[in-house]
Amino acid sequence: MGRYIIRRLLQAIPLLFFVSIGMFALIHLLPGGPEAVLFNPHLTAAGRAALRARLGLDDPVPIQYLKWISSALTGNFGFSFVTNEPVITILGRRFPPTLELFASALVLALILAIVIGVVSAVRQGTLTDYALTTISYFGIAMPIFLLGVFAQDIFAVQLHWLPASGTATLGYSFSPVEAFFDHFEHLLLPMLVLAASFIAGWNRYMRSSMIETVKQDYMRTARAKGVGTVSMLFRHALRNAVIPLITVVALDFGAVAGGATITEGVFAWPGMGSLFLDSLDRRDYPVLLAMLMLSAAFVIAFNLIADILYGVMDPRIRYS
Amino acid sequence: MDISERINTTPTREDELDSFLELTPALVQKRRSQGRIILDRFLRNKAAIVGAVFLIVLTIFCFLGPWLTGHNNPNAIDVTNAAASFAGPSLAHPFGTDDVGRDELARVMAGGQVSLLVGLTSMLMAIFIGVTLGAIAGYYGGIVDNLLMRFTDVVLSVPLYLLLFVLSASFSDGTPRSVIILIAVFGWMYAARLVRGEFLALKEREFVLAARTIGVRDFRMMFRHMLPNAIGPIVVNATLLVSTNIILESVLSYFGFGIKPPGASWGNLVSTGQGLVDVDPKLVFIPGLLIFFTVLSLNLVGDGLRDALDPYMTER
Numbered sequence: 001m002g003r004y005i006i007r008r009l010l011q012a013i014p015l016l017f018f019v020s021i022g023m024f025a026l027i028h029l030l031p032g033g034p035e036a037v038l039f040n041p042h043l044t045a046a047g048r049a050a051l052r053a054r055l056g057l058d059d060p061v062p063i064q065y066l067k068w069i070s071s072a073l074t075g076n077f078g079f080s081f082v083t084n085e086p087v088i089t090i091l092g093r094r095f096p097p098t099l100e101l102f103a104s105a106l107v108l109a110l111i112l113a114i115v116i117g118v119v120s121a122v123r124q125g126t127l128t129d130y131a132l133t134t135i136s137y138f139g140i141a142m143p144i145f146l147l148g149v150f151a152q153d154i155f156a157v158q159l160h161w162l163p164a165s166g167t168a169t170l171g172y173s174f175s176p177v178e179a180f181f182d183h184f185e186h187l188l189l190p191m192l193v194l195a196a197s198f199i200a201g202w203n204r205y206m207r208s209s210m211i212e213t214v215k216q217d218y219m220r221t222a223r224a225k226g227v228g229t230v231s232m233l234f235r236h237a238l239r240n241a242v243i244p245l246i247t248v249v250a251l252d253f254g255a256v257a258g259g260a261t262i263t264e265g266v267f268a269w270p271g272m273g274s275l276f277l278d279s280l281d282r283r284d285y286p287v288l289l290a291m292l293m294l295s296a297a298f299v300i301a302f303n304l305i306a307d308i309l310y311g312v313m314d315p316r317i318r319y320s
Numbered sequence: 321m322d323i324s325e326r327i328n329t330t331p332t333r334e335d336e337l338d339s340f341l342e343l344t345p346a347l348v349q350k351r352r353s354q355g356r357i358i359l360d361r362f363l364r365n366k367a368a369i370v371g372a373v374f375l376i377v378l379t380i381f382c383f384l385g386p387w388l389t390g391h392n393n394p395n396a397i398d399v400t401n402a403a404a405s406f407a408g409p410s411l412a413h414p415f416g417t418d419d420v421g422r423d424e425l426a427r428v429m430a431g432g433q434v435s436l437l438v439g440l441t442s443m444l445m446a447i448f449i450g451v452t453l454g455a456i457a458g459y460y461g462g463i464v465d466n467l468l469m470r471f472t473d474v475v476l477s478v479p480l481y482l483l484l485f486v487l488s489a490s491f492s493d494g495t496p497r498s499v500i501i502l503i504a505v506f507g508w509m510y511a512a513r514l515v516r517g518e519f520l521a522l523k524e525r526e527f528v529l530a531a532r533t534i535g536v537r538d539f540r541m542m543f544r545h546m547l548p549n550a551i552g553p554i555v556v557n558a559t560l561l562v563s564t565n566i567i568l569e570s571v572l573s574y575f576g577f578g579i580k581p582p583g584a585s586w587g588n589l590v591s592t593g594q595g596l597v598d599v600d601p602k603l604v605f606i607p608g609l610l611i612f613f614t615v616l617s618l619n620l621v622g623d624g625l626r627d628a629l630d631p632y633m634t635e636r
Contacts, residue, residue: 018474026486141616143567145574146608149590153597153604261481265575276482277575280489288486296477 001311005304012300016293020072023292024065027285055081068289078286082279087290090275097167098264098271102256105191109198110249114242116199117206118233121241124211132203139200148193148266155189162189165268190267194260198252205245213241243313247306254302255295361628368624371617378614382432385425394422394430394584418592418603428606431584434496435611438503438585439566445504446565447558450511455542457512458519469516472509480506484568485577492572494580499572503565511557518550552629556622563618570611586611 043051052058056067071078077087120132156164167186174182213219214237222236256272264273272291279287362368410416415424457468475483483506492498522528523546531545566586572578573587581588586607593603 015470015473015477018470019477022474023478026483137619138616141563141619142612143570143615145571146590146611149574149594149604150608153594153601157598158601255479261479261485262571277485280485283489292478292482292486295479295482299477299479 005308008304008307012304015300016297019296020069020293021065023289024068025061027288028061028064072293077290080287081284082282087286090287091272091290091294094270094272094275097269098256098260098273101187101190101194101260101263101269101271102253104187105194105198106249106253108191109195109202112195113199113202113206113245114238117203118210118238120203121207121210121214122233136200136203139196144193144197145262145266147196148190148263151189151193152266164189167270190263190269194263202245202248205248206241209244210237210241213237243310246313247310250302250306250309254299256298358628362624365624365627367620371620371624374613374617375621378432378617379436382429382436385429389425394427415606416602424603424606427584427589428610431586431589431607432610434579434583434585435566435569435587435614438496438500438569439562442500442503442507442565443558443561445500446507446561447511447554449504450508451515451547451554453508454512454515455519455547458516459523459538459542459546461520465516468512472512475506476509481571484572485575488572488577492577494578494583496579499569499578503568507561507565511554511561514553514557515550518553519546522546522549556626556629559618559622559625563615563622566611566614566618
């Protein structure tokens, strides 16, 4: 196992290296750079040249890449073109809201997906199963931005139950307790939308692996020695049935660094996803590059974690 | 008795079998061609039929609708009526009008043409790229396979939406053509992996060896002999890819990176409608529900095809 992990980590290095070249080239070689968006149109030619030089845009692209990669390797991702803050500071500020949204949606989705999956597996072929299957089918077919827009329109705009966007009500000074509930109200809608998109896919995995598991011999043995239904399902069957789901969840969690771009965009949630969209509008190259690299690293890392988890939870699987 | 006569009168095993089958009609199963078996299996799946019928109706609605109903100008503003904005359904405007008094029916149909075309053509391009790369990687193996698959890994390790947003921000000119190319350029990876896997298995089969011994060249071997045997999974992947691409187009257009107004697509109709939802919810819900039902139908048809083409494939 140890050697397997080391080999996979070593494989990740060239992968990330090529991703970095690819992303750098994509961002720098395409038309419509920061000059068109960021620079004051009334700038004189001299001022324009000075600004270009200060942002490091004068060097040939390969030289720019070498400068960028050598400082990135020491952990310095440069400074934002727009705010002049270190990129790391910006990412540090934007990551917690994304993590909050993602983690809460993930926990909620995991619980619900397991319960729904188990129920429809146990009641396989009944009306309950068909109803749950139909609902999750609808969920899979519903693009997340559409679900977000619909939820926002219905629960915020029409019914006024929940706030439509942001993280807090502006212009009020709340006591800490009120502020907490205010924040929670803002979290609820994007969290539910994100969770719904996860549940739709996950409960299918749960259902089919649960159906496989309850057919096993040891389940009959458990029943024969008098284990109650609930204990049998949740203590005996679930432990084995949940393994395929965990790997899928780990893979989905790999998207966390890119943020739930779409959900965050729809609900103006100030996390990594909306940072990405903002930086893109302003052609803030250092921020964009750092985010692309970070999200690629997360995807690769969670691919590895998913494989390791699989081996840990199912000792029959051996990696070499 | 002449020997030839004896041969002619002796019942062959086939004849015996046929007469046996006639006596026991319950056991008779008509011989069907492979295509017929697949079609029958597909037709037995009610959900897939509903999806297929919806898609046909929708295509007629979007492409023939403007011509049949005369609602063929999505950008015309009704100037005969001063209060034409946000009008409810009427005989002149069955879906009402939008914020500047354009006929919503005409816009939805024009938007549907764009969304369906983008989904379909970018699927064809992506499948073409994916099948070619996957076939080459799986057929030649070795260093070619390694290089192509590592390249696929690189493209797959960056979240798709981030890549598409970056590229369309600088590269797309807001026309359907540029959106199609962008989506296709990043939609081939799963098809490539799929075809590579199929080819790795297929090239060990006897018929490939047989074809090689009669001197079939590489290109012909890949695309005439092996590819038809891998067509099932490709068709399923292609169907689902259309739905993915329609979603991608609508997300890009929703965030302003896809089809630019005044051009209509379902995605940017939802986007403009969202800002006006407290005035007129239909501007969001009509295009939104059309996206939803289209994607749902494509998934139903895709799953139906999967079951029809490969009865052993277990439900995911």
